[in-house]
Amino acid sequence: MFDAKLQTKPAVRMQRSRGAARAGFSGARLTGLHQSGSAKAILPRVPGSPEVVxxxxSxxxxxxxxxxxxTELDAGAMLxxxxxAAERAYRADDGPAQVEVRHSVGSGCHLDWLPQETILFDRAKLARDTTISLASNASCLMLEAVVLGRAAMGEQVRDLQFFDMRRIERAGKPVFFEPFLLNSDILAKGPRSTVLGEARAFATLVLCRQGAEDAVEPLRAVLDEPGVEGAASGFDGKCVIRLLAQDGWPMRRQIIRLFNALRRDQAAPRVWQI
Incomplete structure (x- = not known):
């Protein structure tokens, strides 16, 4: 008999992207900038508060x-x-992609964290962890918006693993804590799901500052964009807005209207207007 060896092909090692970007401000002055791999931080010239894009x-x-x-802010910085652009999570055949967002907002500082929407494609796997750490007298406005596929392309998302952890802390104590899970089992329930119903786009906008509750009524007055369901509530120095929509475009229009109501002295970030 002849000896025989089982011939196997070595596993293909796929190229992966790694990226980290960090910016620091003291007042209106840039104090630190780091970028590596696929992550970049752009500093456009804009009137008013500094802006990081x-x-x-990848x-x-x-x-x-x-x-x-x-980002790291101190000495009264306003950023x-x-x-x-919209971040995209594509089909994943192995473990999830990992995204970490950390913002440190020092004494007397304010941060608007307003990323554009995340688009999740069928069979995407994404784990994201966002933490905003506020000093006792700091404030922030935080947005997270998600779209399931592109309606104009007829895309349907049926297989998905998405875990999104959102935290805002003040002086080390949590003031907003929201772990969000959306997976294939939940999507399979369709309109019976208490998470999304028939919506394929959703967003949460959170304002944390002294007197944030006073923003509730003005915001409710502009929650009338066709094709979008919205609600606002306020308590204990927070105002929270929830949005559900059939598509990302009407939701985007509604978000910009909310920006205009909350940020009267500033237009939406330039990249949102393109």
Whole structure:
């Protein structure tokens, strides 16, 4: 008999993206800037408060990709941080992509964290962890918006693993804590699901500052964009707005109207207007 060996092909090692970008401000002065891998931080010239635009040059996220964005504010800094375009999470055949967002907002500072929407494609796997740490007298406005596929392309999302952890802390104590899970089992329930119903786009906008409750009624007055369901509530120095929509475009219009109501002295970030 002849000896025989089982011939096997070595596993293909797929290339993965790694990216980290960080910006620091003291007052209106840039004090630190770091960028590596696929993550970039762009500093456009804008009137008013400084603006940081984060960018993922890999074009999207899939299994094993890691991405990190971070800002640090002190000495009364007022910063607008956003993303250059919608982030995309594509089909993943292995573990999830990992995204970490960390913002440190020092005494007397304010941060607007206004990333553009995240688009989740069928079979995407994404784990994201966002934490905003506020000093006792700091404030912030935080947005998270998600769209399930592209309606104009006829895309349907049926298989998904998405875990999104959102935290806002003040002086080390949590003031907003929201772990959000959306997976294939929940999507399979369709309109029976208490999470989304028939919506394929959703967003949460949170304002944390002294007197944030006073913003509830003005915001409710503009929650009338066709094709979008919205609600606002306020308590204990917070105002929370929830949105559900059939598509990302009407939701985006509603978000910009909310920006205009909350940020009367500033237009929406320039990249949102393109």
């Amino acid at each position: 984060f960018l993922n040059t 074009g999207g996220l899939t299994s094993g990709d890691t991405l990190s964005y971070q 607008v941080a956003t993303t250059q």
